[in-house]
Amino acid sequence: MEILDGKKVSNDIKDEIAAEVQKMKKRGEKVPHLAAVLVGNDGASLTYVGSKVKSCERVGFESTLVKMPSTTSEVELLAKIKELNEDNDIDGFIVQLPLPPQIDTQKVLLAVDPDKDVDGFHPMNFGKMALDMSTFIPATPFGILELLERYDVDTKGKHTVVIGRSHIVGRPMSILMGRKGWPGNSTVTLTHSHTKNITQIISQADIVISALGVPNFLKAEMVKDDAVIIDVGITRVPDESRPRGYKIVGDVDYDNVSKKASFITPVPGGVGPMTIAMLLKNTLLARERHRNSVSK
Numbered sequence: 001m002e003i004l005d006g007k008k009v010s011n012d013i014k015d016e017i018a019a020e021v022q023k024m025k026k027r028g029e030k031v032p033h034l035a036a037v038l039v040g041n042d043g044a045s046l047t048y049v050g051s052k053v054k055s056c057e058r059v060g061f062e063s064t065l066v067k068m069p070s071t072t073s074e075v076e077l078l079a080k081i082k083e084l085n086e087d088n089d090i091d092g093f094i095v096q097l098p099l100p101p102q103i104d105t106q107k108v109l110l111a112v113d114p115d116k117d118v119d120g121f122h123p124m125n126f127g128k129m130a131l132d133m134s135t136f137i138p139a140t141p142f143g144i145l146e147l148l149e150r151y152d153v154d155t156k157g158k159h160t161v162v163i164g165r166s167h168i169v170g171r172p173m174s175i176l177m178g179r180k181g182w183p184g185n186s187t188v189t190l191t192h193s194h195t196k197n198i199t200q201i202i203s204q205a206d207i208v209i210s211a212l213g214v215p216n217f218l219k220a221e222m223v224k225d226d227a228v229i230i231d232v233g234i235t236r237v238p239d240e241s242r243p244r245g246y247k248i249v250g251d252v253d254y255d256n257v258s259k260k261a262s263f264i265t266p267v268p269g270g271v272g273p274m275t276i277a278m279l280l281k282n283t284l285l286a287r288e289r290h291r292n293s294v295s296k
């Protein structure tokens with residue numbers, strides 16, 4: 001069994017991006033600038049946005065954190081997005097999800113300029129992704145593809161079972177694994193809460209990608225020998241013995257499933273850190289596109 005070490009790979013990617021930024025600086029070019037909008041005080045979102053800002057510093061990007069109160073109205077958030085769309089200094093921005101209930105997430109994602117949508121959540125970019133066109137790929141699925149590629153995991157002709165159909169992970173992942181090329185060329189089953197015989201389907205999978213958010217859902221007896229296991233679940237479980245008062249638990253019963261798997265991602269330290277690294281990659285791409293469109 002080999003561990004797909006997202007922490008290590010994400011650090012390698014950040015080093016590669018930092019080297020690119022150094023080259024940009026030497027050429028006297030503007031460095032990429034990422035903005036992140038955080039509405040409210042959700043603890044996990046604060047952590048993730050904080051990591052995004054820190055990672056920008058590490059690779060030499062500029063970053064702007066826009067913090068808005070949890071009482072922010074949809075109109076106020078849309079006005080902020082308009083501002084960011086029109087700000088020529090910002091190459092890309094994200095709106096951290098989830099948003100408070102008074103705000104319609106779809107309206108917000110539709111308002112982001114697709115050229116600055118480094119999360120790849122705008123329908124225009126999602127459609128381009130599905131049609132194999134060059135675009136921003138959502139960071140978590142993009143990170144999973146990168147892990148599979150860097151560890152040389154064979155996906156061609158394999159049966160991939162994706163668990164969970166969220167717009168951020170499961171749905172795009174199911175499209176990407178079935179695309180032409182590598183990693184891809186896989187036969188994909190997208191499962192969800194209404195899937196019948198889900199355990200039987202999972203037992204036939206060569207590759208399982210679990211994005212359910214149910215701690216220890218995937219047990220050893222559910223997977224076949226030598227399966228590739230990708231755990232996207234990140235649940236905070238209270239644990240008073242830890243300094244932060246909680247521990248992070250994935251969807252996979254790691255200790256037992258890892259004994260049967262050929263490759264497996266740990267939680268923490270697997271897919272999560274890759275999400276941030278691939279957001280930086282998308283921001284670098286946004287900067288390059290922005291520069292090319294201005295110099296035309």
Ligand SMILES: Nc1nc2c(c(=O)[nH]1)N[C@@H](CN(C=O)c1ccc(C(=O)N[C@@H](CCC(=O)O)C(=O)O)cc1)CN2
Pocket residue numbers: 044047048049051094095096097098119139140168234248267268269270271272273274275276
């Ligand atoms: N606008 C977006 N919102 C959300 C996204 C997203 O891609 N764009 N994804 C998730 C949250 N997320 C990034 O925003 C994210 C999740 C997890 C990690 C991570 O590094 N996890 C660590 C554990 C960290 C901890 O909680 O202590 C790990 O798995 O090792 C990074 C980013 C939902 N919202």
